[in-house]
Amino acid sequence: MKHIREFSKQSHSYDANTIVQKKVAKYLLSKIKSKPKKILDLGCGTGDINKKITWQYENFIGIDCAKGMCEKHPVSSNILVLNENFESESFQKKIQKFAPFDIVISSSALQWSDDIEELIKFTASLSKNIAFSIFTCNTFKDIYNVSGLKTFLPDAKELVTIIKKYFDINYEIKTYKVVFDDNMSIFRYIKKSGVSGGKKKLTVTQTKNLIRNYPHDYLEFEVLYVVSPSV
Numbered sequence: 532m533k534h535i536r537e538f539s540k541q542s543h544s545y546d547a548n549t550i551v552q553k554k555v556a557k558y559l560l561s562k563i564k565s566k567p568k569k570i571l572d573l574g575c576g577t578g579d580i581n582k583k584i585t586w587q588y589e590n591f592i593g594i595d596c597a598k599g600m601c602e603k604h605p606v607s608s609n610i611l612v613l614n615e616n617f618e619s620e621s622f623q624k625k626i627q628k629f630a631p632f633d634i635v636i637s638s639s640a641l642q643w644s645d646d647i648e649e650l651i652k653f654t655a656s657l658s659k660n661i662a663f664s665i666f667t668c669n670t671f672k673d674i675y676n677v678s679g680l681k682t683f684l685p686d687a688k689e690l691v692t693i694i695k696k697y698f699d700i701n702y703e704i705k706t707y708k709v710v711f712d713d714n715m716s717i718f719r720y721i722k723k724s725g726v727s728g729g730k731k732k733l734t735v736t737q738t739k740n741l742i743r744n745y746p747h748d749y750l751e752f753e754v755l756y757v758v759s760p761s762v
């Protein structure tokens with residue numbers, strides 16, 4: 532297991548997520564050497580994974596629960612985009628007809644899963660190979676420390692333990708730092724991105740404390756990469 536730190540300078544608070552997600556998708560794809568022909572992408576978004584694939588594939592299926600995302604995903608005769616929740620029964624029934632896949636990819640999406648173990652177990656019925664990047668609990672850790680909120684993101688080591696029950700894997704944890712101009716920009720970013728997971732919002736007092744006491748000019752993201760050895 533490697534633990535790599537990467538550092539980005541950027542000035543616009545609104546695209547911090549996008550910057551990190553794009554780097555994550557690129558790095559995840561760089562780990563895939565086997566040119567898989569049948570690909571499933573869980574949480575495909577607007578198609579960053581699909582657009583970055585450099586080899587010839589036969590079929591690519593992308594799944595996303597957000598209709599607006601699916602509508603922006605590339606389509607063609609060998610690309611199918613399904614507007615589905617990847618944890619739903621209807622998706623799981625539908626997708627089995629297309630299995631097996633040479634690989635199941637998922638970039639920056641599985642941290643939202645309600646029951647990640649069930650999803651991993653189901654994924655094992657679709658393919659022997661996975662390549663996942665998952666945002667983990669040290670993402671924004673100082674924000675959580677200062678504000679007193681609890682992260683909703685999964686713990687990297689716990690995820691590895693779960694995934695190892697179903698797949699042979701190599702893994703790596705990477706942290707990304709995105710530097711902001713000042714604490715106010717960090718605050719604006721937090722407001723936009725719903726750092727508190729959309730479940731528990733910061734109160735006015737918590738927000739004020741955070742702006743006053745946040746000790747850095749950067750935000751830190753932690754990402755777990757899990758990849759089957761033969762991909």
Ligand SMILES: C[S@@+](CC[C@H](N)C(=O)[O-])C[C@H]1O[C@@H](n2cnc3c(N)ncnc32)[C@H](O)[C@@H]1O
Binds near residue numbers: 573574575594617638
């Ligand atoms: C941060 S985006 C990443 C998109 C893309 N994989 C990329 O790397 O650019 C996460 C995506 O996962 C989707 N997503 C989250 N939970 C999902 C679920 N349960 N079922 C399907 N899609 C989901 C979201 O709608 C969103 O488009």
